[in-house]
Amino acid sequence: MTCKQLVERLYDFIQGELEEELSRHMQEHLDCCSHCVTYVKTYQITIHLSRRLSESPVPDQLLQRLREVLKKAENES
Amino acid sequence: MADNGQHGDSAVLTPERVFHDYAPRVYNLARRMLGNDADAEDVTQDVLLQVVRKLDTFRGDSSFPTWLHRVTVNAALANRKKRALRQEREAHDPLDHFLETGQHSNSIQPWSVAPDQQALDQETQQLIEKAIAGLPEVYRDVYVLADIEALPNNEIAELLELSVPAVKSRLHRARLLMREALAPHFEEALT
């Protein structure tokens, strides 16, 4: 297995959706390739960081606009 | 969009409650999909209006968050189409960065960020938002819905009218591009 092949199948590897044999090949490659070990780690950090993104507050002027629009819509109904 | 576990209680969805509970989610999803504050504001207004008009349909209904996702994604896609802002930016293929022998063509450096760091600092937050905004739209939509909104692949496939394998493949590319965009920052911080 090459580094490129490992990266190509990384999604399935991380999801645990890889066939057993392929998964073993991946593990063997990782045992002897520090670049790929780091690559896998940083790929996972990327996912974790995105998961922890917090929401930006709704801008005040949009909140105000929304309140007006909603009030109007309520009056119409 | 999780529903905060509130759908089971007796409180009905009022416009005020929708406003407080859901406006930030709608706004953030739209902003990340569109990469543009002004468009995101229009979409948020559009979606909240639709919600208020259809509120009666959802009294105490747990399907509300799913429906809201759908309406928001559709409104964002429609907004994009309307403005014809679709960048024809060709995504470079992150899988190009390999030698013919299949080895990494550049050295892969470890990152200084701790994966279990609790709250993201302002700078990291902005860096990630910027990287997301820089993704080509085909990848960005899937990335935002999967890795930020944490929707399952089958729901994303349905929302974006894609097959599940297409969602997986785009998500993987998106993650590779995100990793690549973030790498220089986190490698740099090491030195």
Ligand SMILES: [Zn+2]
């Ligand atoms: Zn390797």
